[in-house]
Amino acid sequence: MPAQAPTKKFFSLEEAVALLPFVRATFAEAHKAMLPLRDEVILYKRLQQSREEEALDYDDPDLVAINQILEEKISAYEDLFRLWIGKLTDKGIQVKQFEKGLVDFPYRSADTGEEYLLCWHLKDDGLFYFHGPNEGFAGRKPITLLPE
Incomplete structure (x- = not known):
């Protein structure tokens, strides 16, 4: 039997507002945890580029060591990224731009059945x-215009 796709969670305006402290705290903790590792990845990428320019071949021991460390740092960063994204998506929150802290809460109008995204x-x-599903950040409208 094929696995069923998870049902999309819809939030009321009140539910989304109640989750904002959690979302804000999650982004603060995630950025604090991930920033040092991101900086290390950037540093090792620069070292890698510099060493590639100096090395006579790709078997250069220093370059091999830098590449191995870089792969480990990137893997650790990706693992952390998935962990923090999961804390939000597990609740049904859609993460649009992690580094900028941009999320959407799916919302369905009780009157029309149309779907919107509460944008934070x-x-x-x-x-x-809020905005329509295909409008994105640039199409944001004041929440006072949100159909009930």
Whole structure:
């Protein structure tokens, strides 16, 4: 029997607002945990590029060591990324831009049945915007226009 696709979670405006402290804290913790590792990945990529320019061949021991460390750092970063994304997506929150702290909460109008996305950005003080499923951040409208 084929596995069923998970059902999409829809949030009321109140549910989404209630989750904002969790979302904000999750982004703060994630960025704090991931920033040092991201900086190390950047450093090792620069070392790798520099060493590739100097090395006579790709079997150069220093280059091999740098490549191995870089692979380990990238893998650790990806694992952390999946962990933090999962903390949000497990609740039905859609992460649009992790580094910028941009998320959407799926919402369905009780009146029309149409779907919208309640849009929140780390710089927002509250949940003030929504947009259609195909409009994105640029199509944000004030939450006061959200159909009930």
